[in-house]
Amino acid sequence: MKLLSYLRSLTGRIFHRSQTEAEMEEELSSHIQHRADDLERSGLDPAEALRRARLEFGGHEHYREESYQQLAGNFLETLALDVRYSLRVLRKSPGFAAAAVLTLALAIGANAVVFGVLNALILRPLNLPQEQTLWGIDHDGIGFESYPTYRDLRDRNHSFEALAAYNIDQAGLDAGKDPSRYWMYEVTGNYFEVLGVQPYLGRLIHSSDEHGPNSAPYIVLSYGFWHSHFQDDRSVVGRTVRMNKHPFTIVGVAGPEFHGSSAFFTPDFYIPLVNQEQVRGENQLEQRKNRRAIFESLGHLKPGVTRAQAMADLDAIGADLEKAYPQDVTHMNFTLARPGLGGDFLGRPIRAFMTGLMLLAVLILLAACANLGSLFGARAADRSREVALRLALGSSRTRILRQLLTEALLISLVGGVVGLWASVALLQRLSAWHPFPRFPMNLPVTPDSNVYAVAVILAVVSGVLFGLVPVRQVLRTDPYEVVKAGSTPTVGRRITIRDALLVLQIALCGVLVTSSMVALRGLARSLHGNYGFDPHDAVLVQAELSTAGYRGDQVPAMQKRMIETLSAIPGVSSVGMVSYPPLAMDARGTYVFKDQTTDLIPANAAALPSTYYISPEYLTAARTSLLAGRAFTWHDDKNAPRVGIINQEFARKVFGSPAAAMGAFFKLRDGTRVQVVGMVENGKYFMLAEDQDSALFLPNLQSPSNETWMVVRSGDDLQQLTAAIRGRLRDLDAGLFPYIQPWNKEMDGALFPSRLATVSLGVLGLMGAMLSITGIFGMAAYSVSKRLRELGIRIALGAQRRGVLTAALGRAFKLLAIGSVAGLGLGILASRVLAFIVYLATPRDPLVLAGVVLAMALLGLLATWIPAQRALSVDPLMLLREE
């Protein structure tokens, strides 16, 4: 007996049906004990009484099982049964399962990616404690502020717990080896305290460090920079490094989770704002006019202070400042904006864009659900006999629906997991992506638990959504009718909403496919386009001569020495200097006037050409073709007559024709007369998709420029060349901290809009295609299974394959054709807009048109393949016997 109860408890534990079962067991044995007590009292000996009691109780196991079911404690077992059954059913139709899972994976993946970006940029842009009370101050819609104004706001406001500020800047850092220029924040003493950042090592910067300009030569490294450039060396604290030739002491390393207070701009290190002069080489910190001193001011609002109250408070201070410094400040209107996105100036469009994108993603998911719903409807119709049989055999409708829903949820969960996995991979790649090589800008969009939760919720919700579509069908099923007569084909309306929806989806897909192909072709062409210079086989070198201490006449002299030094590198064919290269996200225009103009005001200007100050060899080094006249020489200096080189567009605009331009004069705004000595080909100057712009080149000896970019052309390996350039320049002046980058790499910034448009259109096109495929697939599958009997009869009566296909799939193909034509037409219209973003994008391209038609045809073929096979393989004998 003991062994038996031991075994029972063991099996109980194996099946671990929880405490309820133990309690139930106890209750039943308590009953038997009571009965045995009674029997014992009537004179039986205890053992006999117990035996009798057991017998009278009846089938112990049977009642226990029945009681258990009455308790509804068998949820998990039913679920396991349903899951097993669903898996078996799905294995029988792998095409259906794969299509459904893939669609959901794409749709949920898209949602997860968009939500991941939204989450990172808008919901928790900085990942700081108590971010909901943290606000940035916008002055006229942007965060820029002067240091004195910041100080007044900080000291006189009653709304903020404390007000910190930071600026984004670049400086050269020499920590022993490989001195380079890095990006950093200049921060106020209270910055880390206000944001609640903890040091990882050593200490951070404190308010007590600040004692006026250049009083706090301390550096705090970011964790990532410490990790990558100091190899996690804990002894760096206390070490002295040189920043722009000034000695600074490393006092600590910030915590690994802190990436700065701007969502896009991750700094390498932090220095006190009061030392800004040592970074910039000029002292502007105390100028109230200089709003470039601070990028953004930010702080936590005091408890109970509303945003409106704080803004009124700041505006009152602003009004006082306007009165006190009428020369320096105007428009002191402050607003509070979420920090991290550079104020509302950037933040608002980003928020609007992301919200729009999220809506689009949700719409895609809804469309996917609608398609899967019709697919499930088709399956339910196929299985109406099975359902009817089960109903007739006594299964409850709830039980059948539960099983169908389990099937839907199973698919949606698998799809969700696959989609999430893909989106996490994508988000991680996105986080590591630096679209602009010169700036430390990236999207820190590493997914967190929010993203996972959203993906799972979306998966479950969409599973329920499309799983519920066949419910009505099942509830209406009359087992008797179905078993007797087979599923009756319902007479459909001529045009259903489902048809219209499908055409819309196909049209949308057509638009996306067309525009993504247009964008792709445009991008491919612009990679090999003519920009008016040749970015291949050349390296760009930038150096800040002012921070390195060069002033006045020293600048052009140093530039000449740099050119000579670089030219001496073996393998270098030419070196030219330019104030800034074209297509480097920088543009400066100069007003030029016709020679006869006397009133030199902007309204009278003949043109506003992009203006470049160049050394004599620049045109050769950049491979900008000289069409007429001569290039500059080293004799075009301050003592020589002023000369300029123009592009064709300049000649056309100012002089009417290239022939009239050569040797002619024009005026600059200060009245200087400049003679045209040369003319070069047209090029691209600010962005690839711009209209043809005029350009003017002036000799750097006549118009000195502090900004110094060198174009170094060489046929050799650019990597080695980069190292050689770095070495030579360090020998020349260790304080130069040059930025060195292959020119075609630097072009990534210019190609960014095209790339972004192409990639996003491509992804959307893929989604659209996937949706159309499942949409058509669902519709075709549905119509084939509804008309299976009719098709069987047609085949029995000798119909040709062609006829059967037309009968089965004619409608699907018609919808596909209508949708595709509409999509292609709209896509061509949409591509005109695209031409503003992607250089050389045109829909009038036979390859694009052929590509779209091919893609849509392929899509239709893919979607109808399985239903078509099914329609053709109908065996009339089987079918007729079955019915």
Place this chain on the structure above:
Amino acid sequence: MSDQAELLPGTLDLLILKAVSLGPLHGYGVLLRIGQISGRALLIEQGALYPALFRLVRQGLLKASWGTSDNNRRAKFYELTAAGRKRLRAEVEGWNRLAEAIASALAAQPEEV
């Protein structure tokens, strides 16, 4: 044994509710009470009581709590909830109507038709 009547389907729940309405009982007690109030005329297999008890608990008509019986043994005691009392009243009325109707139907004589 042969003088005991088979239970009509659906009447066990009603009997349990009635038995428990007279005072909290454990499972075996319910059985005894039904025997007592029916004059031992009804046949209930002892184990069949439990699925019915669990069903009534799940429906919220009974509530259960562990306690100690007169025999000094641990046992689960059942009592009526408010919903259970209401259900009992409704069921009793329904049963009485049915019984009356059946009784009058069975009492019909040839001359009454």
